[in-house]
Each structure stands twice: as C-alpha cells, then as structure tokens.
Amino acid sequence: MRIALFTTCVADTLFPGAGIATVELLERLGHQVSFPRAQTCCGQMHLNSGYEAHALNIARSFVEVFDDAEIDAVVAPSGSCVAMVRDQYPGLVARAGDLRLQAAVARLVPRTFELSEFLVNELGIVDVGAYYPHRVTYHPTCHSLRLLRVGDAPLRLLRAVRALTLIALDDAQGCCGFGGTFAVKNADVSTAMLADKMRAIQATGAEVCTAVDSSCLMHIGGGLRRERAGVRVVHLAEILASTEAA
Amino acid sequence: MRNEFAEAARHEVANSQLRANIRNATHTIRAKREEAVAEVPDWEQLREAGRRIKERTMRNLDRHLEQLERSVTAAGGVVHWATEAADANRIVGDLIVGAGAREAVKVKSLATDEIGLNRALAARGIEARETDLAELIVQLGEDRPSHILVPAIHRNRGEIRELFRRTLPGNEQLTDDPAELAEAARRFLREKFLSAKVGVSGANFAVAETGTICILESEGNGRMCTTLPEVLITVMGIEKVLPRFADLEVMLQLLPRSSTAERMNPYTSLWTGVTPEDGPREFHLVLLDGGRTKVLGDADGRAALHCIRCSACLNVCPVYERTGGHAYESTYPGPIGAILTPQLTGFTQGNSLPWASSLCGACYEVCPVKIDIPSILIHLRSRINREVDGYGGGGERLAMGLLARAFARPGRYERAQRFGRWLSRPLTREGWISRRLPGALGRWTDVRDLPAPSAETFREWWAQRR
Amino acid sequence: MSSRELILGRVRAALADVADDEPASWIYDRDADEHSRYARAGSRDPEALAALFADRCGEYRATVTRAERAGLGPAIAAACARHGASSLVVPTDLPEAWRAPGVEWREDHPSLDVHALSGFDGALTGCAVAIALTGTIVLDAGEAQGRRALTLLPDLHICVIGEEQIVEGVPEAFERLAPAARSGRPLTFISGPSATSDIELKRVEGVHGPRRLEIVIAG
Numbered sequence: 007m008r009i010a011l012f013t014t015c016v017a018d019t020l021f022p023g024a025g026i027a028t029v030e031l032l033e034r035l036g037h038q039v040s041f042p043r044a045q046t047c048c049g050q051m052h053l054n055s056g057y058e059a060h061a062l063n064i065a066r067s068f069v070e071v072f073d074d075a076e077i078d079a080v081v082a083p084s085g086s087c088v089a090m091v092r093d094q095y096p097g098l099v100a101r102a103g104d105l106r107l108q109a110a111v112a113r114l115v116p117r118t119f120e121l122s123e124f125l126v127n128e129l130g131i132v133d134v135g136a137y138y139p140h141r142v143t144y145h146p147t148c149h150s151l152r153l154l155r156v157g158d159a160p161l162r163l164l165r166a167v168r169a170l171t172l173i174a175l176d177d178a179q180g181c182c183g184f185g186g187t188f189a190v191k192n193a194d195v196s197t198a199m200l201a202d203k204m205r206a207i208q209a210t211g212a213e214v215c216t217a218v219d220s221s222c223l224m225h226i227g228g229g230l231r232r233e234r235a236g237v238r239v240v241h242l243a244e245i246l247a248s249t250e251a252a
Numbered sequence: 253m254r255n256e257f258a259e260a261a262r263h264e265v266a267n268s269q270l271r272a273n274i275r276n277a278t279h280t281i282r283a284k285r286e287e288a289v290a291e292v293p294d295w296e297q298l299r300e301a302g303r304r305i306k307e308r309t310m311r312n313l314d315r316h317l318e319q320l321e322r323s324v325t326a327a328g329g330v331v332h333w334a335t336e337a338a339d340a341n342r343i344v345g346d347l348i349v350g351a352g353a354r355e356a357v358k359v360k361s362l363a364t365d366e367i368g369l370n371r372a373l374a375a376r377g378i379e380a381r382e383t384d385l386a387e388l389i390v391q392l393g394e395d396r397p398s399h400i401l402v403p404a405i406h407r408n409r410g411e412i413r414e415l416f417r418r419t420l421p422g423n424e425q426l427t428d429d430p431a432e433l434a435e436a437a438r439r440f441l442r443e444k445f446l447s448a449k450v451g452v453s454g455a456n457f458a459v460a461e462t463g464t465i466c467i468l469e470s471e472g473n474g475r476m477c478t479t480l481p482e483v484l485i486t487v488m489g490i491e492k493v494l495p496r497f498a499d500l501e502v503m504l505q506l507l508p509r510s511s512t513a514e515r516m517n518p519y520t521s522l523w524t525g526v527t528p529e530d531g532p533r534e535f536h537l538v539l540l541d542g543g544r545t546k547v548l549g550d551a552d553g554r555a556a557l558h559c560i561r562c563s564a565c566l567n568v569c570p571v572y573e574r575t576g577g578h579a580y581e582s583t584y585p586g587p588i589g590a591i592l593t594p595q596l597t598g599f600t601q602g603n604s605l606p607w608a609s610s611l612c613g614a615c616y617e618v619c620p621v622k623i624d625i626p627s628i629l630i631h632l633r634s635r636i637n638r639e640v641d642g643y644g645g646g647g648e649r650l651a652m653g654l655l656a657r658a659f660a661r662p663g664r665y666e667r668a669q670r671f672g673r674w675l676s677r678p679l680t681r682e683g684w685i686s687r688r689l690p691g692a693l694g695r696w697t698d699v700r701d702l703p704a705p706s707a708e709t710f711r712e713w714w715a716q717r718r
Numbered sequence: 719m720s721s722r723e724l725i726l727g728r729v730r731a732a733l734a735d736v737a738d739d740e741p742a743s744w745i746y747d748r749d750a751d752e753h754s755r756y757a758r759a760g761s762r763d764p765e766a767l768a769a770l771f772a773d774r775c776g777e778y779r780a781t782v783t784r785a786e787r788a789g790l791g792p793a794i795a796a797a798c799a800r801h802g803a804s805s806l807v808v809p810t811d812l813p814e815a816w817r818a819p820g821v822e823w824r825e826d827h828p829s830l831d832v833h834a835l836s837g838f839d840g841a842l843t844g845c846a847v848a849i850a851l852t853g854t855i856v857l858d859a860g861e862a863q864g865r866r867a868l869t870l871l872p873d874l875h876i877c878v879i880g881e882e883q884i885v886e887g888v889p890e891a892f893e894r895l896a897p898a899a900r901s902g903r904p905l906t907f908i909s910g911p912s913a914t915s916d917i918e919l920k921r922v923e924g925v926h927g928p929r930r931l932e933i934v935i936a937g
C-alpha cells in the first residue's frame with residue numbers, strides 16, 4: 007500500500023521519534039511510505055482557539071498536499087490531528103462554501119487514519135512483531151477515543167508486544183487536561199486534571215505511559231518530568247517499532 | 253477581554269471540600285447512568301430520533317408556538333408572551349397579585365431561575381417558596397445553584413444537616429441521614445402546599461398538538477404545586493415546545509436515564525389547560541423568548557436549543573468536576589452552559605465560557621439528543637474572536653497570525669522551526685525546558701516541563717535518510 | 719407591536735435559512751430510518767410482562783402482590799393491614815368488589831378539601847396503563863382513578879392493575895394514552911414512591927408524595 011505519512015507539526019518539531027517510528031514500523035510491515043515535504047500542520051490549534059479563517063487556510067494547504075491519487079492512505083501518529091481532518095474539515099470547508107475544496111475533503115476523509123486504527127482495522131494486523139521489555143500503562147486520548155472511536159485497537163496492539171507488561175490505568179478515559187491552549191488559558195483547571203491523571207499513572211507502577219497523541223504525551227510527560235516521577239512517556243509508534251534486535 | 257471563568261475557577265479548584273463533594277456525586281451518577289443506558293438496546297436510535305425531533309421543531313418553531321397557543325387556549329388556559337426576563341417577571345407578578353395572593357409555591361424551574369423571578373417577586377413583596385429539596389437547600393442557605401438538576405450538589409449531607417438545624421424550626425436533633433433530612437423538608441413544606449393559592453412551575457415539554465404541559469420530578473412537590481393551588485402559572489422557554497404527543501414517548505425514555513439514571517423518574521405530570529373539578533381553576537402559560545431567538549438565528553449554534561436539561565453533560569465534564577457550577581456564573585453551568593449562556597445573552601455574558609473546555613468530547617458522547625457541544629464550542633470561539641473582542645488579546649492574535657503564515661508555506665515553516673530551536677537552545681536540557689518562562693507560556697511551565705524543538709526535526713531526519 | 723408578534727417575528731427572521739416546504743415535525747411512520755427506528759412494540763407475553771413489571775416496581779421499593787380478580791377484596795385488605803391503614807379514600811366509581819371489609823371507605827364526593835384528604839391513611843385507585851420495562855403506572859383520571867389530589871395527599875397509595883393493562887415499553891403506553899391526552903385529561907406517571915436524589919445524588923425514598931406504594935396486579 008502506498009502510504010503518505012502526515013507526521014504532524016508537533017511530532018515533526020518536538021517529538022520526531024514518533025514520526026520516525028511510524029516510518030520504520032510501516033516499512034517493516036512491507037509498505038511504501040512517502041513524506042510529502044510540503045506538509046506542515048492540520049490547523050487544529052487555530053480552529054480550536056477560535057481562528058477559523060486561519061484554520062481554513064491551513065486546511066487548504068493540507069488538502070493540496072494530500073489529495074493525491076497516488077496515495078492510498080494518509081496515516082498520522084496522532085488521534086487529534088486525524089480527528090481534525092475527519093470530523094472538522096467537512097464542516098469547515100462547507101462553511102467556506104468552496105465546492106472544489108469540499109470535494110477534495112470528501113475524497114480525503116475516508117483515506118485518512120490514525121496509526122493504531124490503520125494497523126488494526128485497515129491492515130488487519132495486531133501483532134507487529136515488536137519487543138518491549140517494560141511495564142507500560144496506556145492512556146486513551148480523548149480524540150482517539152471519542153471522535154475516531156479507535157476503541158481497543160491500541161490495547162490489542164500493545165497486548166501482542168513481546169515482553170511488555172501492560173498495566174491498566176484507573177479512570178483511564180478521563181481527560182489529561184491538555185486541550186491545546188486550554189492548558190494555559192484555564193491553567194488551574196488543566197493542572198487539577200493533570201494532577202489526577204499523573205496520580206493514576208504513578209499508581210500503576212509502570213515505567214512508561216503511552217498514548218497515540220504526542221500532544222497529550224507532551225502534557226503528561228511535562229508534568230511527570232517536573233515531579234521527577236520516574237515515569238517516561240513514549241508514543242505508541244515507538245513501542246511498536248521496537249524489536250529485539252534494536 | 254477578561255477570562256472570568258479562569259479567575260472564578262481558581263477559587264473553586266482550590267476548595268478541596270467542594271471538589272471532593274462534586275467528584276463524589278458526579279462519579280456516582282456517571283456509573284449509574286452508564287448502567288441505565290446500557291440496558292436499552294435501541295438507545296442510539298432513540299438518541300437520533302430525539303435529535304431529529306428537536307431539529308425539525310426548531311426549524312419550524314413559529315408554527316409550533318402558534319399551535320401550542322391555540323391548543324392551550326382551547327383547553328381553557330391563557331397564553332402570555334414575554335420577550336425578555338422583565339416582561340415575564342411582570343406578568344407572573346401581576347397574576348399572583350390578581351389572584352389575591354402574597355406568596356406562591358414553586359417547583360424547580362431553570363427558566364424562572366434564569367429570569368430571576370424570585371428576586372423580582374420579592375421586590376413586589378411576594379414570597380416565592382422553592383419546594384424542590386435541593387432548591388430549598390439553596391434558598392435556605394442563601395446560596396447559588398451549582399447544577400441544573402441538583403442545585404445543591406456542592407453541599408454534602410453534613411453541611412445540609414447544619415443548615416436545616418439552623419433554619420428549620422424543631423430540627424435541632426437532626427442527623428445527617430439523607431432520609432431524615434428529606435423528612436425534615438417534608439414536614440416544613442407540607443402546610444405550605446396545603447394552603448398555597450398560587451403555584452409556579454417550569455415545563456420540561458409542551459405539546460403543541462394537544463396543549464399538554466409535561467414536567468418530570470421525583471419528590472412529589474411538582475404534583476403538589478401543579479394540582480393543589482387554585483391558580484397555576486407555568487413559565488417556559490419557547491424552545492421547550494414539541495409538535496406531537498407521540499414525541500414524548502422518545503423524550504420520556506431519554507431524559508430519566510440521562511439525568512437521574514433511573515428507568516423512569518418517580519413522577520411525571522401532564523396537564524392540558526384546566527380540568528373541571530380536578531386541579532387548578534386557572535392556568536397561565538408564559539412563553540419566554542429571553543434571547544432564545546438570538547440562538548435560533550445562528551444555524552451553527554442553534555442546536556444548543558435542543559437541550560432537554562438532563563445534566564448528563566455536567567456530570568461527565570472533567571472541567572465541571574474540578575470547578576463545580578458557580579465558576580460559570582450562569583443559571584446554566586457545565587458544557588451546556590458554555591454554549592448557551594453567551595448565545596442567550598447576545599455575547600454580553602459568559603464569553604469566556606466557550607474556552608472552559610478541553611474539548612474532550614465526553615459531553616457529546618452522553619447527550620441524549622446528540623448535541624455536538626464541542627463543535628459548537630469551537631464555533632463560538634471563532635464568533636467571539638471575530639465579533640466581540642479578540643479573546644486571547646492582541647498578543648495571541650499576533651502569534652496565531654504568524655503561526656498561520658508559517659503553516660501556510662513549507663519554506664517559512666522550516667525557517668520557523670530553526671528559529672524556535674535557536675531561541676530555545678540556551679534553555680534546553682535533555683530536550684526539555686524546565687525553567688519557568690514569562691507570559692502565557694509561564695502558565696504552562698509553572699507546573700510542567702516544556703518540550704523544546706528537537707535537535708533534529710523529523711523532516712531533517714527524512715532528508716538525511718534519502 | 720405586541721410581544722406575541724415581536725417574538726414570532728424574531729423566530730421567523732432567525733429561520734430565514736429554512737425552506738418553507740420543509741416538514742414541520744418528525745413522524746415515526748414517515749421519517750424513521752435505520753438510525754432512528756427505535757422499538758415501538760415489545761414481544762413479551764402477558765405472563766412475562768406481569769413478572770417484569772412486578773420485578774421493576776420492586777426495585778423502586780413498591781410492594782407488588784398478585785390476586786385473582788375474585789380475590790381482590792382480601793388482597794387489598796392485606797395491603798391495608800401491612801401498613802396499618804384503616805381508612806381509605808376512593809373515587810366514586812371504584813368497583814364494589816375492591817372494597818374490602820374491615821376498612822373504613824370514604825368516597826371523594828363531594829370533593830374533599832386538602833386537609834381532609836391528608837387525614838386518610840391511604841387512597842385506593844385503579845390505573846389507565848402500566849409500563850413493564852420501567853415499572854410505571856399511569857393514571858389518566860379515567861375509570862376508578864378519581865382526581866389527582868386523591869393519590870397525592872394520603873401517605874399510602876394502593877393501586878389495582880389489570881393484567882391486560884400492562885404494556886412492555888413507553889411507546890405502547892403513549893399509544894394507549896393518546897385519546898385521554900387529546901380530550902384534555904391530566905396524566906400522572908408514577909414509578910415507585912416519591913423519592914429524591916438531591917443529597918449527594920443518592921436516591922432516598924419518601925418526600926412529599928405518598929411514601930408507600932402498594933400495587934395489586936389482578937389477573
């Protein structure tokens with residue numbers, strides 16, 4: 007399958023490991039991965055912060071880059087960015103009244119996937135041949151859970167990883183309090199949410215907390231580092247890309 | 253523009269008793285709601301039917317209101333129209349005075365809370381006695397409601413015992429057993445019910461086809477207020493109308509399970525105008541606009557009017573769970589309040605509320621009439637930024653503009669990445685910034701480390717690799 | 719301009735985007751599709767319905783007993799005895815067979831005042847329909863039901879339900895209740911004794927309405 011990677015601006019700039027792992031994993035599974043260099047961001051932060059006009063411009067560039075007949079699937083290591091494309095783009099471009107853009111979005115929506123749902127639902131793979139000898143807990147991020155409905159796809163992938171000990175997270179579906187600019191605009195509430203999430207993570211005794219969104223992991227990881235909690239955050243793609251040889 | 257919500261929330265978040273009370277109550281009801289919903293095999297179809305019923309109704313609201321007026325009038329009721337709060341308050345006050353009464357018993361109603369009816373009546377020397385247990389707790393404590401279904405959710409049983417001991421005569425020995433507390437309220441209100449000349453209620457639904465008003469309740473105070481007094485006055489927002497009697501078969505399946513997690517609430521009363529020899533001799537229906545037509549005018553925000561006030565969205569909201577209802581400074585707190593308050597007030601109040609959400613989507617998932625609250629929040633953020641005042645202020649607008657420019661061209665974007673890396677390098681240790689930064693970023697770095705731009709971006713790695 | 723005209727005008731202005739010929743309401747038989755076609759009729763037989771209804775009412779802490787129609791008098795007497803009730807107020811058209819011996823009966827005619835009603839140990843009525851899935855009885859001011867205050871003020875409500883009155887779900891009940899609603903009769907849905915969840919969202923039985931509910935299913 008010809009897969010175009012949308013690495014997302016967060017992973018590209020701050021957590022390249024998630025993007026690199028996605029490439030290595032998909033290639034190991036025998037797929038051809040491309041990285042359209044003209045890509046930047048999906049526009050989610052702008053839309054969610056109340057800058058719809060900017061978001062529309064960014065969406066326009068996104069569509070231009072990825073609406074390509076040579077691409078079978080667009081895959082991103084992020085639930086929220088994929089949710090932006092699948093859930094928000096149709097309404098955003100409809101309000102703009104651009105019919106050509108609407109048609110392009112309609113083509114793009116069914117071909118855009120978050121990594122874990124792509125592996126499990128599209129490729130039908132659960133065991134990706136990974137090896138990861140650590141105690142891991144999984145935080146289901148809000149957008150992957152409620153907008154994309156990835157369900158237990160990430161958990162099924164993790165359960166198939168050799169040497170990995172998966173520990174259930176208490177109140178797992180509770181939001182970590184990131185929410186983009188919410189984390190600074192409503193810092194007190196965000197902090198209270200983060201504190202509860204970190205407490206639950208630490209209670210598991212896991213060494214690693216994983217998720218399918220770099221942005222949520224940046225929030226949780228930033229909090230855990232500040233507390234010197236001794237728990238690392240690692241993107242799901244990086245766990246799945248790990249092998250015994252490596 | 254000030255972030256009123258964040259300012260108010262700061263105090264509430266710091267109140268650990270309040271947080272414990274609310275966490276306790278919301279977590280209990282969440283689990284129960286899930287159970288109550290899980291046993292209904294056609295729940296999703298009911299939700300979708302509910303959504304469509306509401307959507308069709310709103311899109312033809314004028315016709316349904318006219319029909320409701322005809323039906324109620326034909327059944328012996330009198331219909332009044334109130335463009336805004338002051339009109340409604342005046343109408344209700346005149347009716348009470350006209351009935352020769354100085355007091356009225358009230359059953360819990362958000363519409364009358366929204367218009368400040370009790371205060372307006374008090375100014376005319378009329379006492380409005382709340383009879384719902386939680387409303388009574390709020391009224392006796394001179395407190396403010398903090399939840400649309402359980403206004404005293406922020407109080408635990410111990411606090412309520414203290415209040416009752418202090419304010420209800422003859423209860424000095426009261427324990428904190430909820431059954432005993434309820435009994436104390438029963439004794440206190442009984443005589444008021446038996447002697448009241450005027451009852452005031454809200455409406456959960458009003459059926460245009462038949463002129464039937466419907467209220468759901470648990471305690472029996474609703475039945476008391478709507479059957480025993482000689483005069484009954486119902487104040488309802490115009491969005492509460494339903495076209496057909498059969499629509500209730502959907503709503504009465506959705507609402508109880510979503511609100512109190514019961515298969516059915518103990519009492520649901522439906523009445524149509526006046527019935528000879530049974531209940532009030534006079535019935536007045538006050539139809540309130542109060543900003544609802546403003547909400548109706550925004551095709552992307554209109555669905556906020558579909559709300560059936562179940563409160564499920566409050567109960568699952570992680571923000572509400574931490575702040576409680578007072579921080580919203582509105583009759584309607586929580587997710588529904590965040591989309592309703594600014595729209596109802598024509599963006600004169602509650603403009604910080606659409607930002608009081610991490611957009612986690614839990615509200616949309618539970619809403620029995622499938623209101624896409626997160627999408628409306630996002631829509632309102634843009635509207636407020638555009639029409640009222642750049643909410644984030646000039647600094648944010650500038651930063652967002654610059655970022656948008658960078659994201660629009662890969663070349664600019666790559667230069668921005670390199671610039672960011674250069675800027676943050678002196679502060680970076682192991683890829684993270686642990687130092688507290690000034691300005692908005694400081695609200696991040698106060699409690700969290702911040703990731704620094706990577707020494708090698710993904711695209712640099714990719715270019716290297718080929 | 720009157721408030722009425724003003725509001726209706728505002729509504730119409732707000733709905734400028736809506737086409738005039740759009741259907742005004744959603745009608746199940748016409749509009750339901752696979753996304754919205756909820757269940758309108760159940761499939762349980764009468765015996766199973768009665769059992770389910772009894773079970774669901776029991777969860778609300780209503781007492782449910784069953785009796786042959788011929789034996790209703792003793793069943794009602796037993797219900798009274800359980801609560802130590804010796805005086806019952808009843809609607810004038812209450813069937814003779816329900817009037818158990820040993821209990822003081824008083825018909826609500828001419829209408830008793832609220833204090834008098836409050837003074838009775840209990841009220842005995844029939845009902846219009848009962849919903850098995852939710853454990854609900856519905857009164858529609860029809861036969862053997864009397865006016866609303868009757869079943870509200872006394873602290874005990876004894877309600878006799880004919881087996882044939884039990885339907886499975888809410889939609890079937892609404893179908894049966896539509897004629898009463900159309901003719902303007904008040905409806906009261908009762909699911910267990912009065913209750914509140916206002917303290918810490920925990921359910922407590924017994925506030926203003928009758929604190930005890932006795933249901934007798936007649937088969």
Ligand code: SF4
Nearest residue numbers: 559560562563565619
């Ligand atoms: S918005 Fe939906 S979930 Fe929230 S109170 Fe209204 S109906 Fe209930």
